[in-house]
Amino acid sequence: MKPPSGLFFRDDSRRIDFVLVYHSNSPHSERRDVFERNLRAEGLMMEKEMSITNNDLTFVKIHATWEMLCKYAEEMNIRMPFRWVLPLLGLDRSNLPSESLKRFHRWIPKNPMNLDTKNLPDLEELECYTAPFTRQRLHQFIIHDKNTFFSNSLRSRMVHHVLQRTHYEEGRSKIGKATPFCLYSAAFPLHEGSYKGTLPITQNGADNHRHLLYERWARWGMWYKYQPLNLIRRYFGEKIALYFAWIGWYTGMLIPASAIGFAVFLYGCFTMNTSTVSQEICHSKLIMCPMCNGKCNYWKLSDSCIYSKITHLFDNGATVFFAIFMAVWATVFLEFWKRRRAELVYEWDLLDIEEEEEIIRPQFEAKYSKSERINPITGKPEPHQSFNDKCSRLLASASGIFLMIGVVIVAVFGVVAYRVIVLSVFITFERQFMDSHYPVGQAGTGACLIFVIIMLLNVVRLEQPRTESEWENSFTLKMFLFQFVNLNSSTFYVAFFLGRYRCGCLFDLCMQMGIIMVLKQIWNNFMELGFPVIQNWWAKKKMRHEVSNSEMDRLPQWEKDHSLQSMNTYGLFDEYLEMILQFGFVTIFVAAFPLAPLLALINNIIEIRLDAYKFVTQWRRTLASPAKDIGIWYGILEGIGILAVITNAFVIAVTSDFIPRLVYMYQYGPCARGSTSGTSANCYSNYVNNSLSVFKIHSLCFYRYRDYRLPPEEHEDFHYELTLQFWHILAARLAFIVVFEHLVFFIKMLIAYLIPDVPRGLQECMRREKLFVQEMVYKADLETLRQKKRKDRFFHEWP
Known part of the structure; x- marks a missing residue:
């Protein structure tokens, strides 16, 4: 991968880990001076540049020294690669279910969803045991180059940690009424160069990690590929x-x-076209009651033919x-x-x-x-609500x-x-x-x-x-x-x-x-x-x-x-x-x-x-x-x-009409008990007419509406009372809700019980790794103690 350009100080050696931006005519200039002076005292280096496109903008470039990075990596408990790699310990990550799935897919010729790993970098720390960084065990970490030991994202994260905790008022040990970022119009870490390369990635490789992410992840042509999660995590x-x-x-x-x-x-x-209910609606000659008072007219049930078919789709x-x-x-x-x-x-x-x-x-x-109390854990005063x-x-x-x-x-x-x-x-x-x-x-x-x-x-x-x-x-x-x-x-x-x-x-x-x-x-x-x-x-x-x-x-x-x-x-x-x-x-x-x-x-x-x-x-x-x-x-x-x-x-x-149809099929339809048997389609015949009630205008004029009510009788005061079928349907609805919920919740709990949160192979790997790590740390400390005793004996015996 090509080294990035335009990401360093003027000396082309110190990397820019963070950038702050402010307007020249903005207030708080004195506070910014105090804040930047305190940042230098923390071990950060700064360099200012005037904007090329806007004379009113000033960029403050920040670089973190090795000593500062080590200090805050220890304070933030950042885990870094240890010298003992997992393969030497006998641990095989291929036992993990995800890795097994990948090996299972290898027999599939040219799986189109797999990423081309030819141009993906080998992330060394993913194959190593990592431990919380400490300066006392600095020699036990894998450090090939101090400039690249901490990744760019980690460096920016540690600098941001310092920026948040540095005060900007004289004589204060805490930050003011807002974060120090209120003194600046923008604060951000830098991208690792352009996302567009000058040459095809397959011929020349990626120019930087951002270019690699674009070509192997963010580009629209990669919509069907697996995501490079390790690279996303690193960046x-x-x-x-x-x-x-x-x-x-x-x-x-x-x-x-x-x-x-x-x-x-x-x-x-x-x-849709063979549904008995839809066919009855489409061929019906029934006249329905108006849907509103006043201007609404009577309408034919067959007018809703297309909507009955669409409803049947779902x-x-x-x-x-x-x-x-x-x-x-x-x-x-x-x-x-x-x-x-x-x-x-x-x-x-x-x-x-x-x-x-x-x-x-x-x-x-x-x-x-103004209202403080002592934190019981840290022992320091802090604001209290x-x-x-x-x-x-x-x-x-x-x-x-x-x-x-x-x-x-x-x-x-x-x-x-x-x-x-x-x-x-x-x-x-x-x-x-x-x-x-x-x-x-x-x-x-x-x-x-x-x-x-x-x-x-x-x-x-x-x-x-x-x-x-x-x-x-x-x-x-x-x-x-x-x-x-x-x-x-x-x-x-x-x-x-x-x-x-x-x-x-x-x-x-x-x-x-x-x-x-x-x-x-x-x-x-x-x-x-x-x-x-x-x-x-x-x-x-x-x-x-x-x-x-x-x-x-x-x-x-x-x-x-x-x-x-x-x-x-x-x-x-x-x-x-x-x-x-x-x-x-x-x-x-x-x-x-x-x-x-x-x-x-x-x-x-x-x-x-x-x-x-x-x-x-x-x-x-x-x-x-x-x-x-x-x-x-x-x-x-x-x-x-x-x-x-x-x-x-x-x-x-x-x-839906699922329950009313079910009740009609087994209780009131042609296939009900004691009725003539027939096919499942015939079991729903006359269902539409059964689900509509009668509204009487006069002795020769009847209209229909959707409900289950008794029809009016001659020479009697009728009140359109609910039919027995309505109560059967209501009871069936309630019974279905209870049975459905209990059945599905039982299945859900059974599945949750049968599927462990952590795969068995992963649990074994975790236990084995924990055992090996304990032995590894013990041997490392023992070897360090032996070397110290040899040095002490050597200086003691020196004439």
Whole structure:
């Protein structure tokens, strides 16, 4: 791999580990001087450069010395490669399930999903035992070159650690009311050069790791390849690598779900024209009651022929099977993800990683700097928030969440009013097309309006947590709750509360889910990639007014990176939130929309490359952060899986016609007990007529409506009371919900019990490695002690 250029100080030997940017006319110049002086005292070297494209900008280049890196690597418990490599210990990582899977695929000729590893670098530390770095055992670590011992991402991470903890006011031992980054307009580590190479990578190799990531990961032509997770981890850190590992695993698990969901949809297509219920509706001569008061007219049941066929696509005999499959699929997905995560954590040697001491949030410190207490662990004074203040802020925060949820519910009722108005307007049209297809217009425009409301409320960003992890978990939980209600409240209304017009509300539910999924995915993809591309294009256009095109190519790396977009304040929150909400759509209402996994699969294939392209080409290099899992998102996924079982049970029992058809087939139809036997198709004959009640206008005029009520009798006061069949159906619905939930939850618990979180082969490797490491450290310490005794004896015996 070629050495990077434009990433060093003027002497071309000291690497730039971090860059700070400020405007010359900005305030706080005295504080910046104090801050930079304190940084030099910590062991950082700095060099300033004026911007070529903007005379108002100044770049502060930062380089960390070897002594400073060693000091903070020890303080942050960073694990580095030890001298004893695992193969010498007899440990074989090929026993891991992921490696076994790779060996299993070797017999497949030219597997198109495998990456070409010819140009991928050998990451030596992945094959070595790593241990927390200490300066006392410096000789026991594998150090070929001090300049490359710590990777670029680790160097930047340690410099960022120093920047966060360095004060910028005279006489203070702590940071001020905000982080030191408030003194600068930008702060970022540098990319390792350009992502575009001058020659093909297959002939000349990669120019740098960024170029390699683009060619083997972020380029659109690699959409079907496996992701180079080790390289992503080396360049961006474990937190981002785990996100891409999770979304890749989720996408792979969507393949069988998409295949079965598409098969259910095809089954509906093939049986659509032969369905007894649809044929009865299409050939019916029954006249139905108006759907509104006043201007609405009577209509023929046969007018809803096409909608009955469309509903059959999603409401057929395979629906229950698919709902059970998706509930089990969600459990299998989560259980196998835990196994995959365990493999990655072991492979990346994160099992014994110690959490870094979390810095108190500057906002928290500024708020409670006057009320301090002694930390029982560190013994140092720190800002303290009283219990009453914490409760009051928690109550205010919860009230804000419920207020926003109330706004969402009001918006849903607004859409309900809109649907009622549109229904009356469409029906009053005299045109035959509008009169026949108004359900499509009503459901379609209503779904589009709901999508607009969802996107408008999405921009809302709603306690004072003490640390960054507490703030992140609190923010994640609150924002997910709000966004989940915002996205799904209207869908719950359509599924369980909307009046059952014509062929039921399943058609409305299917259309709403399809429209929201497609439009939301298109919008998110545009905002994730299209918007940053437009912003970067505009920034480069303004730069071209200052320099020529030839000079643009020769700009230093810090100038090029500064023109890129910075990662948003919320980190990976938006990326995870988008996928988790999609997971909810795929599982919660999948019984009503079996094509949801297929749409999610197509979107995720694009999403992975969009995110990769964005991280590599459109964003400044993100700071590497350690992580062992995906955090609070896993608990949210488990909660969605439980909710999905309950929701699908109610969708099948309440929203669809599965239970009424079943009751009719075994109790009231031609195939009921004591009745004439027939084929399964004949068992549903006359079902439509049986499911409609009679409304009497006068003695010779009768109209039908969808319900189970007694018909009016002559010379009697009739009250349209509910029939016995209604109570049978209600009892069957309740029984189905109870049986379905208990059965699926039992299967889920059984699968979770049978699938261990850590593969057996991995557990054996971990135990063996732990034993060998203990022996290795003991022998190393013993050898060091023996050498010290020899030296002491030698000097003692020296005449």
